[in-house]
Amino acid sequence: MRALLASPLGFLIGLSLGALGGGGSILAVPALVYAAGQDPRAATTTSLVLVGAASLVGLGPHWRAGRVRVTIGIAFGLSGVPGSLVGSALNRHLDPDLLLLGFSGLVAVAAWRMLTGCPTCTRVGEQRDLAAAGTVVLTRRTLDTRTILTIAAAGTAVGFLTGLFGVGGGFVIVPALALALKLPMPQAIGTSLLVIAINSAVAVTTRIATTGIDWQITAPFTIAAIVGVLAGGKAADRLNPERSLRAFAGLLIAVAAYTALRAIAALT
Numbered sequence: 243m244r245a246l247l248a249s250p251l252g253f254l255i256g257l258s259l260g261a262l263g264g265g266g267s268i269l270a271v272p273a274l275v276y277a278a279g280q281d282p283r284a285a286t287t288t289s290l291v292l293v294g295a296a297s298l299v300g301l302g303p304h305w306r307a308g309r310v311r312v313t314i315g316i317a318f319g320l321s322g323v324p325g326s327l328v329g330s331a332l333n334r335h336l337d338p339d340l341l342l343l344g345f346s347g348l349v350a351v352a353a354w355r356m357l358t359g360c361p362t363c364t365r366v367g368e369q370r371d372l373a374a375a376g377t378v379v380l381t382r383r384t385l386d387t388r389t390i391l392t393i394a395a396a397g398t399a400v401g402f403l404t405g406l407f408g409v410g411g412g413f414v415i416v417p418a419l420a421l422a423l424k425l426p427m428p429q430a431i432g433t434s435l436l437v438i439a440i441n442s443a444v445a446v447t448t449r450i451a452t453t454g455i456d457w458q459i460t461a462p463f464t465i466a467a468i469v470g471v472l473a474g475g476k477a478a479d480r481l482n483p484e485r486s487l488r489a490f491a492g493l494l495i496a497v498a499a500y501t502a503l504r505a506i507a508a509l510t
Contacts, residue, residue: 247278248463252292256467258490259296260474267293268352268409268494270467271345272501280459282338282345286408287449288460292467293410294442297435299471304432311425314393315433318415319440321394322401326441329405330448336406339508345407346502353494355413356487392422400437405445410438 251273259267270292274285304310333341396418400411415437419430449455 248274248288248459249466251277252463252466253470253473255292256296256470256472257474258470259467260471260476261486267296267467268349269497270463271408272342272349272497274459274463275342276500276504278459278463280456282341283333283453284456284459286333286341286406287446287453287455288463289408290404290442290446290449291455291460291464293404293408294439294446295464295468296471297410297438297442299468301432301435301439304428304435307428307432309428309432310436311429311433312436314419314423314425315436316440317390318393318397318400318419318433319437319444321397322404322437322441323444325398325401325403326405326444327401327448329402329407330445330452331405333406334453337509339505341406342501343505343509346498346505348403348407348409349494349498349501352413353491353498356491356494389423392418396422397437401441401444404438404441405448408445411441412438 252270255267255269255273258269267289270289271282271285274280274288275282278285280288301310396414400414400418403409403411403414412434415434416427416430419425419433420427423430425433446455
């Protein structure tokens with residue numbers, strides 16, 4: 243029954259992800275917990291597979307357009323390995339309801355970032371920044387001490403969030419790449435997807451080695467979500483972008499409130 247529920251849930255989340263942008267995947271954990279009946283730890287693992295698959299699907303167009311800084315992306319992703327391992331370990335030992343309470347706060351932050359136009363949180367923000375930048379010329383950037391320390395700090399934080407909550411962390415990665423590392427916004431957006439793919443792969447590998455993955459739910463959920471991403475991408479042009487984003491941000495706030503109330507009730 244849970245496997246049957248996972249497929250339509252995955253499609254709907256993929257649909258929102260394809261139509262609106264990166265923020266849609268954050269609904270995976272509460273949907274899997276409250277609708278499909280997964281344990282919070284298992285739900286974050288399923289979400290990791292979805293996040294990693296979706297980032298690889300989105301990476302292709304940016305790669306072909308030359309907007310992915312491979313060296314910086316790999317360095318950023320690898321610097322997140324220690325944080326991902328710590329986050330995954332904490333995920334295994336944290337009270338599931340406390341985990342959901344923390345996750346509800348993260349959902350609220352994602353809603354706020356969507357409303358403020360975070361480029362990786364919304365398709366609207368991404369397209370706006372890509373159009374404003376025009377043609378991007380790749381420039382070499384020396385990895386000096388300051389740059390290395392910035393990558394290490396931001397990468398560790400993103401890796402921790404990915405390992406703990408099963409999220410991509412684009413709302414942290416893009417500002418770090420664009421502001422701290424001075425990458426043009428198109429390069430920051432494209433490179434962030436490479437970072438997310440690396441972080442997700444590390445976290446999923448950790449889960450396989452320690453707790454395993456329920457593939458009977460994860461596989462149909464992820465496949466349906468990718469189909470939804472492709473369908474949502476085609477439907478994006480027919481939606482009113484600002485109105486859709488406000489509605490979706492409102493949905494995220496409602497989900498965050500519901501998750502927090504359920505978690506607090508269980509803890510008390």
